[in-house]
Amino acid sequence: AQKVTQAQTEISVVEKEDVTLDCVYETRDTTYYLFWYKQPPSGELVFLIRRNSFDEQNEISGRYSWNFQKSTSSFNFTITASQVVDSAVYFCALGAHNAGNMLTFGGGTRLMVKP
């Protein structure tokens, strides 16, 4: 069975602080994909990143960075110099080959960035 855990249900920071959102996953599959989605207050889901299980390189995109560590089954997301517009719910998700490539989502982390 697959499982994704986002232990932080809510995080509050002040603008310009760095913040890391944690994601821990469980799967028996050796081929899988990990995703992060952002859900702003308007409600839509915005794709942020996809990482496959064979690529452990960290990725940086502007103020966003992702740290994938297979040894700890984690795929953490860091926002540097947070801004009010980063306020949203962030979801981590796992898609595993032997699970028919279905996505399993974590419960989400609500990030509030205060001015």
Place this chain on the structure above:
Amino acid sequence: DADVTQTPRNRITKTGKRIMLECSQTKGHDRMYWYRQDPGLGLRLIYYSFDVKDINKGEISDGYSVSRQAQAKFSLSLESAIPNQTALYFCATSDRGTGTDEQYFGPGTRLTVT
């Protein structure tokens, strides 16, 4: 125009009523999905369809049914709505050809059952 559309965007209905949520996509993808979102639970899969003749139950299919009318259309029905089906519902699509499972989501339908 949006690639994945959902109608209605908001709906309030009464217990026991039948309701249908519709999803259309212009991405040409063969796979379509229905999820519901509840606070603290993330998104949970209700049904998925890999093509017009291939429909499968997801994690929480009880109380729901689906219809894949065409490659581009996938409808979710609540035969007799109950209050605990109040949730935000998302339709999504993906392309089998890429094998990467990236899913593209519609804007969501907020359903309230009173």
